[in-house]
Amino acid sequence: MRIENATFVITGAGSGLGSACAERLVAAGGRVVLCDLSEGVQDQARRLGDAAIAVQGDVTSADDIQAVIDAAQAHGDGLAGVIHCAGVVSVAKLVDRHGNPADLDAYARTVQINLVGTFNVMRLAAAAMSQNPPGDDGERGVIINIASVAAFDGQVGQCAYSASKAGVVGMSLPAARELSRHGIRVMAIAPGVFETPMMADIPEDAVAALSQAVPFPKRLGKPDEFARLAEQIITNSMLNGEVIRLDGGIRMQ
Ligand SMILES: NC(=O)C1=CN([C@@H]2O[C@H](COP(=O)(O)OP(=O)(O)OC[C@H]3O[C@@H](n4cnc5c(N)ncnc54)[C@H](O)[C@@H]3O)[C@@H](O)[C@H]2O)C=CC1
Numbered sequence: 514m515r516i517e518n519a520t521f522v523i524t525g526a527g528s529g530l531g532s533a534c535a536e537r538l539v540a541a542g543g544r545v546v547l548c549d550l551s552e553g554v555q556d557q558a559r560r561l562g563d564a565a566i567a568v569q570g571d572v573t574s575a576d577d578i579q580a581v582i583d584a585a586q587a588h589g590d591g592l593a594g595v596i597h598c599a600g601v602v603s604v605a606k607l608v609d610r611h612g613n614p615a616d617l618d619a620y621a622r623t624v625q626i627n628l629v630g631t632f633n634v635m636r637l638a639a640a641a642m643s644q645n646p647p648g649d650d651g652e653r654g655v656i657i658n659i660a661s662v663a664a665f666d667g668q669v670g671q672c673a674y675s676a677s678k679a680g681v682v683g684m685s686l687p688a689a690r691e692l693s694r695h696g697i698r699v700m701a702i703a704p705g706v707f708e709t710p711m712m713a714d715i716p717e718d719a720v721a722a723l724s725q726a727v728p729f730p731k732r733l734g735k736p737d738e739f740a741r742l743a744e745q746i747i748t749n750s751m752l753n754g755e756v757i758r759l760d761g762g763i764r765m766q
């Protein structure tokens with residue numbers, strides 16, 4: 514799949530990994546439709562110029578995401594792909610230090626945004642892309658979902674987050690199999706620890722410890738290193754139905 518003059522939806526594009534993907538795809542000649550809950554996404558689109566537009570929306574809402582897809586269809590020659598970066602991290606132990614059970618609504622909210630939101634974006638994007646004229650090899654589109662190394666090595670307090678990301682991993686192969694008849698690929702990236710606003714509130718010594726836990730290189734990943742992998746997935750049509758860890762070799766304790 515080529516990037517030049519093709520249109521991509523990027524969710525969670527107002528910040529961190531999604532924002533870096535938007536910059537990289539525009540630099541490669543693509544058009545982008547930026548979706549985020551936060552209104553800051555409008556500024557991000559303005560910074561990127563005519564190739565970018567923003568549609569504020571919630572990935573768990575069918576109406577919001579249909580509006581994003583419709584905007585993408587109108588912003589060029591149809592929707593070529595999605596990089597779904599919107600997500601939240603949550604921390605809660607099953608039983609806290611006072612003996613109280615974890616909050617059920619908080620658990621459901623994390624799963625709703627990270628897992629159900631991913632399914633919502635995938636189903637609506639795939640329905641639109643299935644109507645595209647076939648390109649090389651009959652390809653009609655590509656979907657990149659974002660899991661996490663927490664899907665495999667979840668830490669204490671991450672039952673909700675790890676379960677939501679493990680669900681994203683679990684959907685990758687069946688979704689790729691189902692959508693193969695439409696010429697749509699599905700991939701997932703499982704990042705390790707990346708330097709984004711999601712990490713902003715973490716104390717410096719905790720960030721240093723996380724960096725030390727990476728075998729090599731001993732640092733947090735940079736958002737553009739993530740965006741470069743997303744770019745490769747878009748342009749390399751043999752990548753399908755797989756989850757790629759991008760983590761410097763870290764295995765979370
Ligand atoms: N930063 C890291 O170390 C890692 C991040 N990830 C995952 O990567 C993805 C991107 O994370 P970052 O860029 O680091 O986080 P971030 O917090 O910088 O960006 C996430 C964006 O998603 C948006 N968002 C949250 N809920 C939304 C909703 N319901 N609808 C629409 N937008 C919503 C936020 O407003 C925010 O702009 C997330 O799914 C996260 O779980 C995975 C592994 C490591």
Ligand SMILES: C[C@]12CCC(=O)C=C1CC[C@@H]1[C@@H]2[C@@H](O)C[C@@]2(C)[C@H]1CC[C@]2(O)C(=O)C=O
Binds near residue numbers: 706
């Ligand atoms: C780096 C982590 C884990 C992987 C991921 O998908 C997203 C992350 C961003 C928030 C981090 C995550 C993990 O390292 C654990 C911490 C540092 C989390 C913020 C608070 C956190 O749960 C913690 O302090 C645990 O001790």
